[in-house]
Amino acid sequence: MTKRLICLLLALMTLFSCALADGRNGSSNYLYTPYEEIIPAPPAYTLKYSLTARDYPEIDSLDNLVDIYVDDDAVYILCAKRLLVLEMDLSLRKVLTGYKDAEGNEVALDGCSGITVTPEKEIYITQSEKSQILNFNPDYSLKRVMGRPEIIGYDNVKYRPTKMVVDAAGRLYVISKGMYEGILELNADGTFTRFFGVNEVTFTPWQLFWRMFATKEQRARQSLWLPSDFTNLCIDQDGFLFATLMADDEMTVKRLNAKGQNIIKVDAEKPYPQGDLWTNESGFGIPTGKSQFIAVDVNDFGAYVCLDSTRSRVFCYNEDHSLLFIFGGPGDREGYFRNPVDVSFVGEYIVVLDALAQSIEVFAPTQYGKVLMNAVKHQYLYEYDVAAKYWEEALTYNHNLTLAYSGVGRMLLRSGEEEEAMEYLKMGDDRKYYDKAYEKVRTATLREYFVPGICVLLGLIALRIVYKVVKKIVKNKRKDRARI
Amino acid sequence: MTQVTERVKHAAKWLYGNFWFFPTKILMRPFKSFDQLKFEKKGSYAFAFFVLILEALISIMNFVYKGFLINYEDIYQVNSLYLILTVLFPVVLFVVGNWCVTTLMNGKGKLGEIFQVTMYAMFPMCILQLVALFLSNVLILDEMTFVYALQTIGAVLLAVYGFIGLTVIHEYGLGQCIAALLLTVAAMMILVFILMLVFALVADVWDFVTVVSKELMLKYF
Numbered sequence: 001m002t003k004r005l006i007c008l009l010l011a012l013m014t015l016f017s018c019a020l021a022d023g024r025n026g027s028s029n030y031l032y033t034p035y036e037e038i039i040p041a042p043p044a045y046t047l048k049y050s051l052t053a054r055d056y057p058e059i060d061s062l063d064n065l066v067d068i069y070v071d072d073d074a075v076y077i078l079c080a081k082r083l084l085v086l087e088m089d090l091s092l093r094k095v096l097t098g099y100k101d102a103e104g105n106e107v108a109l110d111g112c113s114g115i116t117v118t119p120e121k122e123i124y125i126t127q128s129e130k131s132q133i134l135n136f137n138p139d140y141s142l143k144r145v146m147g148r149p150e151i152i153g154y155d156n157v158k159y160r161p162t163k164m165v166v167d168a169a170g171r172l173y174v175i176s177k178g179m180y181e182g183i184l185e186l187n188a189d190g191t192f193t194r195f196f197g198v199n200e201v202t203f204t205p206w207q208l209f210w211r212m213f214a215t216k217e218q219r220a221r222q223s224l225w226l227p228s229d230f231t232n233l234c235i236d237q238d239g240f241l242f243a244t245l246m247a248d249d250e251m252t253v254k255r256l257n258a259k260g261q262n263i264i265k266v267d268a269e270k271p272y273p274q275g276d277l278w279t280n281e282s283g284f285g286i287p288t289g290k291s292q293f294i295a296v297d298v299n300d301f302g303a304y305v306c307l308d309s310t311r312s313r314v315f316c317y318n319e320d321h322s323l324l325f326i327f328g329g330p331g332d333r334e335g336y337f338r339n340p341v342d343v344s345f346v347g348e349y350i351v352v353l354d355a356l357a358q359s360i361e362v363f364a365p366t367q368y369g370k371v372l373m374n375a376v377k378h379q380y381l382y383e384y385d386v387a388a389k390y391w392e393e394a395l396t397y398n399h400n401l402t403l404a405y406s407g408v409g410r411m412l413l414r415s416g417e418e419e420e421a422m423e424y425l426k427m428g429d430d431r432k433y434y435d436k437a438y439e440k441v442r443t444a445t446l447r448e449y450f451v452p453g454i455c456v457l458l459g460l461i462a463l464r465i466v467y468k469v470v471k472k473i474v475k476n477k478r479k480d481r482a483r484i
Numbered sequence: 485m486t487q488v489t490e491r492v493k494h495a496a497k498w499l500y501g502n503f504w505f506f507p508t509k510i511l512m513r514p515f516k517s518f519d520q521l522k523f524e525k526k527g528s529y530a531f532a533f534f535v536l537i538l539e540a541l542i543s544i545m546n547f548v549y550k551g552f553l554i555n556y557e558d559i560y561q562v563n564s565l566y567l568i569l570t571v572l573f574p575v576v577l578f579v580v581g582n583w584c585v586t587t588l589m590n591g592k593g594k595l596g597e598i599f600q601v602t603m604y605a606m607f608p609m610c611i612l613q614l615v616a617l618f619l620s621n622v623l624i625l626d627e628m629t630f631v632y633a634l635q636t637i638g639a640v641l642l643a644v645y646g647f648i649g650l651t652v653i654h655e656y657g658l659g660q661c662i663a664a665l666l667l668t669v670a671a672m673m674i675l676v677f678i679l680m681l682v683f684a685l686v687a688d689v690w691d692f693v694t695v696v697s698k699e700l701m702l703k704y705f
Contacts, residue, residue, distance in 0.1 A: 033557040269556055431553055435625040438553070442624070 014268040026366070028313050028326045030095045031400065033431040034269075039400050044316075044325035044369035047352055048336040051360040059084070062360070065353040067163070068344045069115045070297075075346055077353070077360065078115040078125065088347060090362065099134070099142045114163035118170075126161040128177060133161055135192075148182070149192040163233050173233065173241060180227045182260065183243065197260035199227040199245055204441050205251065232342070236298035238373075244293040244306065250274035252293040253306050266321050269431075273321045275308045287311050287330065299345040301380040303373065307352065312337040314352065318376045322403050325372065326361065327399035328352065337361065348373065375407060384411050408431035413437045502528040507607050516647055518652035521604070522597055529596070532603035536575060539606060540568040542613050551620035554628055575602060582650070585664055593652035601649035608645065610637035639688035 026043020033039055053062045064080035070345030074093065075086040083096040098108040114126040121138035133146040148159040160177040161184075167173065170188040173196065182198035203225065211219065233243040240263065241256040250272050254262040266272055275291025282288055291308040293315075298304040312330040317323055330334045339356035348370070350363045365373060375390035388411030391404040398404070406428025412421035418437045425434040506526055510517040521527040544567045548559050579602060581596045593601075616634040623630065651661040 033558075035561070037558075426552055431625070435553055439624045442622075 007442065012030065019143065026327055027333070028329045030326060032271075032277050032323060033400070034402055036271065038278060041325065041400065042244075042368045042397050043071060043313075043327065043366055044372055045327045045363040045365055048201070048349065048362045048364035050334075050354075050362065051090060051358075052358060056084070056327065058092055058095055062358040065341060065355045065358065066113050066362075067115045068342045068351060068353055069117055070344050070346050070351075071117050071119070071121075074117075075344075075351070076115050076117060076123070078112050080112050081110055083109065083112070083115065083123075083125065086133065090346070090351075090360070096136075099136070099140075100141060101145070114161070114175075116165050118166050119168075124164060124166065124172070126164050126174070128160040128162045131159045131161070133136065133164065133172075133174070144190075146186075146190040149190060151188055151192045154179070161233050163230075165233055165241070166243075167235060168239055175230045175233060175243075177229065182227075183230055183241070183256075193476075196231075197243065197254070197256040197262075198242070199230075199247065201225050201227050202249065217425070231293075232295045234297050237300050238304060241294045242298055242304060244296050246292065253296055253304075264321060267432075270322070273306070273315070273317045273323070273335075275313070275315050276311065291315075295342045295344075297344040301377040303376050303380075305343050305345065307340055307343040310342070312351065313339050314340075314343055316350075319380055324403070325369065325378065332357075335361075335363075368394065371397065375404070379407065384414060387411070402428050404428070406433065409433060409437070410458055413440075487682040502531050503534070507531065507604060510604050510645065510649075511608060514648045515652060518601065518604075518649045521600060521649075522593070522644045522653045527604070532600045535603040535607050535610060536572070538610050539575075541572045541689070542592070542610060542617070543571050545617060546613070549621070550617060551623070553623075553625050554620055554631065577672045577675055578602065578668065581675055582664070582668045584675075585667045585671050586654050589664055589667070591656065591664065592655035593650070597653045598650070601653055602646060603640050605649055607644035609642045612638035612641070666701070 009090075026046045029041050030038050030063055031041040033128050053059055056062075062079060066080060067078040069076040069078075070182070074086060075088065075090060077086060078082040081097065084092065085094040085096070087093050096109065098106055101107050109125070110128045111127045112125050113128040116124045118124075123134075123136040123140070125134045125136070126132075131148050135143045135146060135285040137143045155281045155308065157179060159179070161174045164172055164174040171193075172184075172188070172190070174184040174185040174186060176184055179195075180198075182195040185193045185362045187193055211222075214222070222223060225371065228245045228247045230243050233241055236242050236255070242253065243256060244253050251262065251264075253264070253272070253273060255264045257263050264273065271277055275293065276444065279290050280286065280288055284443045287310050289310060291313070292310050293306040294309040303316060303324065305314050305316045307314055313326055313328045315323065316325050327335065328340070330338070331340065337354045337357070339354060341355045342351050342353045344351050346362075352361045352363070354361055355361075371390050371394045375387050375394055375420070378384070378387035378390060388408050391401075391407035391411075394401055394404045395408070402437075405424045409421045409424030409428050409430060410433050412424060413433060413436060418440045421437040422434060422441065425437055456468055493579055506517065506528070507519075518525070544562070544564050547557055547562050550557075579595065579599045582598050583593075585591075586593060586598075612634045616638075618632045619629045619634070620628065629669075646663065647665070650656070650664070651658070654661070654664070656664065
């Protein structure tokens with residue numbers, strides 16, 4: 001009896017400890033089912049620590065955090081008035097607050113808005129209100145100041161470079177606030193080549209209908225229908241540009257090819273990577289409307305994180321644009337943000353800059369998050385067997401992970417266990433591969449039963465013929481008898 | 485004993501005649517058979533309601549049992565009452581709307597006849613839908629075109645036989661019948677509008693009654 005009691009107590013204790021662990025760690029622990037319902041998920045990334053100016057005695061404040069850039073051996077964190085160069089473990093390497101210009105005058109950094117670093121360790125900093133881009137040598141001395149590029153026909157449009165990246169060929173891609181023609185593509189010497197990736201203006205028929213009735217004065221007072229502005233960009237592992245934009249539709253993140261077209265293509269039944277699928281449209285004191293991505297970063301196996309400014313959440317997608325996990329949210333608590341401005345991968349960590357809290361929030365993967373990321377990584381590297389093992393492990397943490405079911409199912413299909421594969425693929429809502437598995441199963445079944453089936457059919461036909469013949473004979477005999 | 489066998493025989497004959505012979509005869513020779521339906525009272529209400537119930541069941545089965553490959557519904561969220569209404573409501577609306585219009589346009593068809601014709605015309609669609617439902621569980625994605633084709637053929641058959649049947653029972657010409665059908669659509673819209681109005685008004689009245697009763701309760705009890 002006492003043994004049983006102890007067992008019961010222990011069971012209860014484990015139960016409650018699980019519940020506590022689940023509730024305390026992480027934030028925004030949910031996912032979406034294939035039917036776009038919200039289901040709880042275990043936390044994939046939880047706050048490890050948050051860094052403020054107090055953690056760096058060399059600097060007095062972290063005000064106006066704007067941008068983060070991570071390369072293979074350093075983390076660059078940009079405030080409006082200073083640049084922090086950190087080691088990969090986020091300890092301070094160098095603070096840059098000013099530079100010597102060509103005449104040898106000391107100039108303080110001010111109004112910085114974006115940073116990028118080339119593989120040769122050259123640093124580019126955009127200063128949007130000063131309409132210029134600063135280019136530093138790897139030793140932090142000024143190399144050149146790039147002013148406004150000459151763009152014919154745009155003399156009266158202000159040039160405000162907010163964010164930029166440099167591609168492998170040395171071309172500069174600059175977002176200029178208020179230039180609606182797209183991202184500016186500049187040559188390495190700073191001359192303008194073209195606008196890139198323009199966002200098409202879209203109207204609804206309803207808007208056009210109302211515009212028909214508007215008078216000239218009304219039309220003049222209406223806001224202009226302008227293409228949406230880009231807000232942030234990064235270069236992914238394959239050299240494509242990922243860009244976020246202020247858009248009215250769900251496409252607030254785009255992956256642009258060399259022609260400037262969006263190459264994020266998802267199947268008809270899958271949602272576009274757009275953050276929250278269910279959002280409240282009205283309410284008091286709560287954020288309303290759809291998610292609006294303002295920052296994006298890609299890691300070296302195609303998984304990308306997007307920062308939603310509407311609800312301060314971070315969404316992570318794999319290279320197939322399936323949602324992996326969500327964390328963050330608005331608030332003062334641990335793991336929540338007050339005004340997040342940028343997000344980036346640092347190794348396996350994810351770092352979010354909170355401008356209002358003036359802090360650098362560092363998130364580390366939980367065991368579940370690690371397994372998930374490993375599965376995605378090996379799937380990206382075409383190592384499906386290894387990936388499937390991680391998917392299976394992920395399923396022990398989260399039974400509702402559709403992606404994991406389809407991952408395991410695909411592996412089973414490859415190893416020839418079609419029937420089990422069908423079961424997993426069905427749970428994974430993976431119709432494309434279910435189709436392939438089912439085709440194989442059906443062919444095998446047909447092959448097995450085709451010959452006996454045909455035999456039975458032929459036998460039945462033969463029986464019928466025999467029956468008819470016998471009947472005829474019997475009839476004829478009777479007739480003969482009658483004649484006799 | 486002989487009486488019982490006699491009864492069973494009679495029932496079987498009735499079943500065969502009403503549920504198979506006449507409906508399939510309509511498929512072969514629609515003009516003549518619809519004429520028989522009207523003037524020789526060959527139509528059966530039992531069969532008409534059977535088709536209506538069958539169609540309602542098929543709409544539920546299409547939600548739940550359609551093959552996984554083309555079924556994008558969350559089958560655990562099935563709402564059978566809603567699915568039944570999606571069949572029942574349009575049928576009732578069409579029959580009533582058509583009756584309203586054709587009475588004004590010198591149509592000779594009665595309400596019951598319109599209902600019977602609609603249901604007899606729906607019978608081939610039901611059968612084809614059942615076949616499509618079965619095939620959707622057997623075929624792979626590349627072959628699903630057959631399923632969609634069957635469903636489309638069913639819808640076309642419904643339109644064709646319905647049109648022929650209505651022309652015959654109302655004793656209309658071709659143009660007249662098309663005009664009547666167009667007007668029926670308008671009538672259906674008006675009916676929906678009136679229904680919405682009625683529901684809104686009833687809700688208002690109900691609100692009023694509850695508020696008054698609440699006030700009385702608070703004042704006197």
